[in-house]
Amino acid sequence: AAHSSVLGARGFCKRRRSERSSHPSTPKPARGSGKRPRPEEHPPGQPRWQEIRAEGLSCDYRLLFGKAEADEILQQLEEQVEYFEGEMTKVHVFGKWHHIPRKQVTYGDPDLTYTYSGVTFSPKPWIPVLNRIRERVTSDTGHTFNFVVINRYKDGEDHIGEHRDDERELVPRSPIASVSFGACRDFVFRHCASRGKNATCRIKPIKLQLAHGSLLMMKYPTNVYWYHSLPPRKRVLAPRVNLTFRKLMAIAKK
DNA sequence: AGGTAGGCAAGCAC
DNA sequence: GGTGCTTGCCTACC
Numbered sequence: 387a388a389h390s391s392v393l394g395a396r397g398f399c400k401r402r403r404s405e406r407s408s409h410p411s412t413p414k415p416a417r418g419s420g421k422r423p424r425p426e427e428h429p430p431g432q433p434r435w436q437e438i439r440a441e442g443l444s445c446d447y448r449l450l451f452g453k454a455e456a457d458e459i460l461q462q463l464e465e466q467v468e469y470f471e472g473e474m475t476k477v478h479v480f481g482k483w484h485h486i487p488r489k490q491v492t493y494g495d496p497d498l499t500y501t502y503s504g505v506t507f508s509p510k511p512w513i514p515v516l517n518r519i520r521e522r523v524t525s526d527t528g529h530t531f532n533f534v535v536i537n538r539y540k541d542g543e544d545h546i547g548e549h550r551d552d553e554r555e556l557v558p559r560s561p562i563a564s565v566s567f568g569a570c571r572d573f574v575f576r577h578c579a580s581r582g583k584n585a586t587c588r589i590k591p592i593k594l595q596l597a598h599g600s601l602l603m604m605k606y607p608t609n610v611y612w613y614h615s616l617p618p619r620k621r622v623l624a625p626r627v628n629l630t631f632r633k634l635m636a637i638a639k640k
Numbered sequence: 641a642g643g644t645a646g647g648c649a650a651g652c653a654c
Numbered sequence: 655g656g657t658g659c660t661t662g663c664c665t666a667c668c
Contacts, residue, residue, distance in 0.1 A: 477661060477662080478661095479660055479661045479662075480660075480661075480662090482661090482662085482663090484661065484662050484663075485662095486661085486662085487662080503660065503661060504660085545662095546661090546662095547661055547662055547663095548661085549660085549661070
């Protein structure tokens, strides 16, 4: 019940024209002239997926769950997902300890591990709500996954900085499925060669909005060339729970 | 005021 | 053994 007012606030996804990405070849998922492809209202002839393409970037976006089902899943996630606590909520980089500005946890098949900024995480065993989401992604995409990283952003202050996902433990060329629930948040891709003062090219960042119940498939070689981040959005007051399903190799290469 | 971008912090992997 | 890469915070600047 606490979520209903929050999730009803569809205004979170509405953007002013001036805020839109100016990238010419990029579709604008999760918005547009009232033609948002919600699963419960599939107009025939409307593309099932929205393809996002740029140099070295290949992603597909769609709404995976209708609002009622997404609301139900979010409620279950909020009740049942147990996030890491204590030492595992900190990262040690450049000699300093930082408290990560979000909550995080991993679930997956036993014996798999995932390394994030030098810390190796063991997954918690699968629970039904996560398997429900995982099975939906698999039935829709044909891809299987054995691991999920869950990030919870309590409001617009919580965020994650620019990064690429560690490729070493991923099955080569396997896609990452990013499923979002709760507040719609901006999601930004930046090409690796366009970062910093000594950038060798000026490819513009690509901004997407990841809506409640949506799926973003990040396909090879996106993760090779493009960093992604979830920047702070101070006006967002509601939580967002994001699940990135991955296919990890059974034996970690070190 | 919020969003963006750059500089900065030490240590490990190759 | 030098080089590249790392995440988040702070600051400056619109």
